[in-house]
Amino acid sequence: MNARRNVLVAGTAVLAAFAAVGCSAENSSHAAKAAAGPDTVTYHADYPAYSSLDDVLKTSDAVVEGTVVGTRVQKVLPDAPAGDNPATNPQAGLSPVEAKAARKAAEENPVIVTVSKVKVTRALAGKVAVGDTIEVSQLGGTYHGVAYQDEDTTLLAKGGQRYVLMLAAHGKNPYDLLNPEQALYSVKADGTVKAVSVNGFDGAGKVDQLAAKAGRIAGSRTR
Known part of the structure; x- marks a missing residue:
């Protein structure tokens, strides 16, 4: 059975989990698991868009060339939202009973991400060095027999393919692609x-x- 789930992406893909209390789906992953045939949940996410490659480079916290040396798929549960602004807290204004039900629904429908370990072969921008291994999170992946797919995401592949990745940093969390x-x-x-x-x-x-362009853009930031 195929299910469609809407995900609000607040900034970049890894942050989708923090907005998951606002997600909707026609069927839960549990329903998909129980159905006969292919088990697929399709995410539809809204990502920030950029007008040019220069704009992506300007916004990136790091730009690297690298290869994938390992992957894992994991579920990410949302943090409990806070505040009275419905734009940032979908539970604002709900009764305690309704808020509890919303939190339970979010926990039953976690965000699934694939985290790739990327060996850096060249650092084009940011606080990353050649030889570092960084982690990059992308929305989707196969988890407990269910394929979670984001319409816009091509998951990084192992096998020696070199990539250039333009990344956003989130402290202790993995990097993710700006778009x-x-x-x-x-x-x-x-x-x-x-x-x-x-x-x-x-x-x-x-x-x-590209490295020269990224360097010029990084230099203009510090002037």
Whole structure:
């Protein structure tokens, strides 16, 4: 059985979990597991969009070239929301009974993410060094026999493929892509950088050219 779940992404994909109390789905993952046939939950997420590759680079906390050396899939439960603003707390104004029911629904429908370990082969921007292993979180993955899929996300693959990733940092949490389509690029054997998605930006050039551009943008921040 296929289910569709809406996810509000507050900033970037890893933060989806913190808005999960506002999610909706036609069927829960439990219902999907019990149904015959393929078990799939499709996420529909709203991501921040950028007008150019330069804008993505300007916003990135780190830009790296690297390869995937390991992955894991995990569920992320939302933090309990606080405050009286319905825009940031979907439970604002609910009675204690209603708020408890909303929290239970969120716990029964966790956000599933794939966390990839990426070995950095080149640091183009940010506080990352060659040889570091960083973690990058993406929405979706197969968890307990159910495939959770985000319409816009292409999960990073092991096998030696080099990627250029434009990342947002969240302290102790894994990095995530600023936008799953506009911040994910593959690197060809000759160093050419190409968008993985048709909705990514063309004209990134080669890694050396992109590194020079990222360096200029980083330098302009400090002036």
